[in-house]
Amino acid sequence: MSQKRRQASYHRYLAESPGSAPWGLAVTAAGRQAAEGGAPYPPAGHPPDHAFSWAKGRVLGACQILFITAGRGEFESRATGRRAVRAGTALIILPAVWHRYRPDPASGWIEHWVELRGAVVENLRRAGILVPEHAVVEVERRLELESIFEGVHARLATAQSLACDPERAALGLQILALVTGASERRESPRTISAAVGQAERLMADLLERPRPIPAVARGLGVAYSYFRREFKRHTGLSPHRYMNRLRLEKARRLVGATDEPLKAIADRLGFSSQYHFSAAFRRHFGHSPSAWRRRNDPDQR
Numbered sequence: 001m002s003q004k005r006r007q008a009s010y011h012r013y014l015a016e017s018p019g020s021a022p023w024g025l026a027v028t029a030a031g032r033q034a035a036e037g038g039a040p041y042p043p044a045g046h047p048p049d050h051a052f053s054w055a056k057g058r059v060l061g062a063c064q065i066l067f068i069t070a071g072r073g074e075f076e077s078r079a080t081g082r083r084a085v086r087a088g089t090a091l092i093i094l095p096a097v098w099h100r101y102r103p104d105p106a107s108g109w110i111e112h113w114v115e116l117r118g119a120v121v122e123n124l125r126r127a128g129i130l131v132p133e134h135a136v137v138e139v140e141r142r143l144e145l146e147s148i149f150e151g152v153h154a155r156l157a158t159a160q161s162l163a164c165d166p167e168r169a170a171l172g173l174q175i176l177a178l179v180t181g182a183s184e185r186r187e188s189p190r191t192i193s194a195a196v197g198q199a200e201r202l203m204a205d206l207l208e209r210p211r212p213i214p215a216v217a218r219g220l221g222v223a224y225s226y227f228r229r230e231f232k233r234h235t236g237l238s239p240h241r242y243m244n245r246l247r248l249e250k251a252r253r254l255v256g257a258t259d260e261p262l263k264a265i266a267d268r269l270g271f272s273s274q275y276h277f278s279a280a281f282r283r284h285f286g287h288s289p290s291a292w293r294r295r296n297d298p299d300q301r
Contacts, residue, residue: 009033012156013047016117019164024123026164027172028062029115030156032149035071037108057100063116063130065175066091066101067139069146071109075101079132085109090137090145090179094125097132112149116172127236129180137179148174195220195227196234203243207250210270213239248284251277255289256296262289 011031020026029050035041042051052058057076067090075091076082077099085091085101087109093099103109124130139145148171155161155168199216211219216239217227231239247269254265266277281289 014163017163023166023169025118025120025169027168028117030152033111035103035108038105041102054102059098063121064093066113069110071107073103073109080135083136088142090139092135128233145178192230195222196231255293
């Protein structure tokens with residue numbers, strides 16, 4: 001590899017700032033490494049809780065995303081087994097997951113990486129979007145992903161970098177979106193992704209004349225049990241809960257912006273009674289429909 005690429009290598013670690021918590025995500029470390037074939041890997045200089053050897057591997061306390069832009073190598077975790085890595089591959093390493101990786105001695109590789117902490121990572125794990133089994137991802141939008149990494153490097157490589165940097169966090173979120181989107185395309189048939197998207201639009205369009213969810217699935221040519229599982233994996237909610245959320249969000253708009261009687265709104269959106277409508281509204285929003293209407297009535301202010 002060229003001297004220019006070797007000089008471009010760096011890594012930087014920052015303490016996690018409490019100021020990052022409201023943003024939901026923080027980029028607390030990043031680096032770029034041109035690993036020469038046959039050279040010791042990983043290079044020295046990383047903190048003890050991040051350093052590792054191929055023989056022992058490691059477990060991290062944060063999420064890391066690595067993107068290989070040149071060369072090849074291998075990755076291993078208990079969930080994936082040993083997998084080949086090549087240029088255009090991203091590695092999604094989750095907290096508390098044992099793993100190890102290394103470049104091929106014959107080729108070396110060039111890696112870009114970021115470390116991400118915050119509620120966004122945990123939310124994506126709970127939703128089943130970040131899972132250990134999908135740690136190795138072939139990225140389609142490679143130039144775009146590399147450009148975003150370069151943006152992180154530009155903001156982190158200077159001595160003036162702040163621990164809390166919302167713009168750096170936004171770049172980290174873009175990286176997450178690109179690599180998890182690539183994982184979705186690889187692990188799920190495009191047809192089910194399209195079916196889920198179409199179902200979301202149908203549910204929104206048919207709020208006042210809803211169809212049973214199994215009928216929606218049949219109309220899209222998808223078995224209901226499979227559709228229900230994939231719908232939750234894509235949206236984080238079951239189809240039934242998703243529909244209820246749409247109904248309640250529309251009900252809140254109608255209650256706040258119109259004088260339509262609450263019973264009429266309940267009937268219009270398919271609630272069995274005004275009582276059940278009010279109870280569901282209170283559970284979801286923390287206050288009754290009538291309280292919400294008073295809050296939005298200019299004459300009551």
